[in-house]
Amino acid sequence: MSRLDQDAVLRTFATAVEDGHGALTDLDQHSGDGDFGDNLRAGVRHAVSLAGQGRQGGFAALGEVFLDEVGGTSGPLLGLLFTEIARSLASSHDDLAAVASGARAGLTAIQRVGEAEVGDRTLVDALAPAVTALGRDGWAAGAEAARAGAEGTAELTARHGRASYLGDRARGQADPGAVGVALLFWALARVAEPDAEVVSPLP
Numbered sequence: 421m422s423r424l425d426q427d428a429v430l431r432t433f434a435t436a437v438e439d440g441h442g443a444l445t446d447l448d449q450h451s452g453d454g455d456f457g458d459n460l461r462a463g464v465r466h467a468v469s470l471a472g473q474g475r476q477g478g479f480a481a482l483g484e485v486f487l488d489e490v491g492g493t494s495g496p497l498l499g500l501l502f503t504e505i506a507r508s509l510a511s512s513h514d515d516l517a518a519v520a521s522g523a524r525a526g527l528t529a530i531q532r533v534g535e536a537e538v539g540d541r542t543l544v545d546a547l548a549p550a551v552t553a554l555g556r557d558g559w560a561a562g563a564e565a566a567r568a569g570a571e572g573t574a575e576l577t578a579r580h581g582r583a584s585y586l587g588d589r590a591r592g593q594a595d596p597g598a599v600g601v602a603l604l605f606w607a608l609a610r611v612a613e614p615d616a617e618v619v620s621p622l623p
Contacts, residue, residue, distance in 0.1 A: 423513070423515060424509065424519070424611070424612055426471075426477045426478030426479055426509065427471050427477065427478045428478075428611045429478055429479075429607050429611045429612075430467060430468060430478035430479075430481065430482065431468065432607040432610050432611055433464060433603060433604055433607035434464045434465065434467075434468050436603045436606065436607060436620065437460055437464045437600075437603065438461060439622070440457075440599075440603065440622040441457045441458075441460075441461050442457070443457075443599075443622050443623050444456055444457035444460060444596050444599060444600065445457035445458065446593075447593055447595070447596040447599060447623070448596040450592070450593045451593070451595065451596070455491075455492055456492060456494060456596040456597065456600070457596070459492045459494070459495055460490075460494075460600050462490065463482070463485050463486050463489065463490040463495065463498075464482070466489065467481040467482045467484075467486075468481075470485065477506065477509075478506075479502050479503075479505045479509060479522075480502075480503075480506040480510075482498075482499075482502035483499050483500075483502035483503030483504075483505075483506050484503075485499075486498045486499030486502055487499030487500070487503060493534075493597075494543060494596075494597040494600065496533075497530045497534055497543065497597075498543075498597075498600070498601075500526050500529040500530055500533065501523065501529075501530060501547070501601075501604075502526075504523070504525040504529060505518075505519055505522035505523055505526060506522070507525075508521045508522030508525065516554070516555075516558065516559065516612070517555070520551060520555035520562075521555075523550065523554065524551045524555070526547070527547050527548055530544065530547070531544060539576060540576070541573045541576035541577060541598075542573075542595060542598065543595065543597035543598045543600065543601045544598075545569045545570065545572060545573050545576070545595065545598050546567075546569040546570040546573075546597075546598035546599070546601040546602045546605075546621075547566070547569075547598075547601050548569070549566065549568065549569045550562045550563070550565045550566035550569065550605050552565065554605070558613070559608055559609040559612045559613040559616065560609050560613055560616035560617070560618050562605050562608070562609065563602070563605040563606045563609035563618045563619075564618065564619070565605075566601060566602035566605040566606070566621065567602045567605075567606065567619055567620075567621040569598060569602070570594050570595065570598035570601065570621050571621070573594045573595040573598045574592055574593050574594045574595075576595075593623070594621075594623065599621050599622065599623075602621035603620075603621060603622070606618055606619075606620055
């Protein structure tokens with residue numbers, strides 16, 4: 421069985437983040453302080469650099485950068501997700517099961533730290549359904565569940581983070597952190613299952 425090319429996932433994710441920087445910034449200006457696009461792009465760029473130097477594999481590089489260097493509310497939370505996926509992939513030869521297990525561990529860690537639940541209009545709204553669908557139905561299903569979860573945040577009232585101070589005024593557009601998570605699962609599906617049709621979560 422061929423192994424998941426983590427560096428290809430990282431490059432695909434990085435390209436999507438670059439292409440979606442403006443949209444992610446606009447989403448965060450609607451519900452936060454507008455820095456999510458910049459933070460995500462800077463972190464992913466640095467991870468690509470580390471992976472290119474051979475210092476870390478794709479997810480390990482992402483985990484290191486986002487835990488240690490990326491600010492904002494989402495940076496360390498995404499770092500937990502990336503780190504758990506890297507750890508799971510390193511200990512298993514079944515890539516689908518490993519990513520599903522790592523993402524589930526990441527979800528648990530994020531919820532422990534951030535205390536967000538599904539329905540609170542956070543990245544958890546994309547990650548939780550993606551974890552379930554990925555483990556049950558595969559790469560494309562995980563990507564679609566994440567995209568649908570991210571889109572659904574547009575109709576939710578935020579209960580955590582800066583958007584919670586805006587109440588219903590933050591409704592109408594998707595949570596940027598949820599879209600960022602959905603981009604990751606989109607990149608995973610594009611690399612692991614290239615013949616599958618997966619829709620980008622970018623607006």
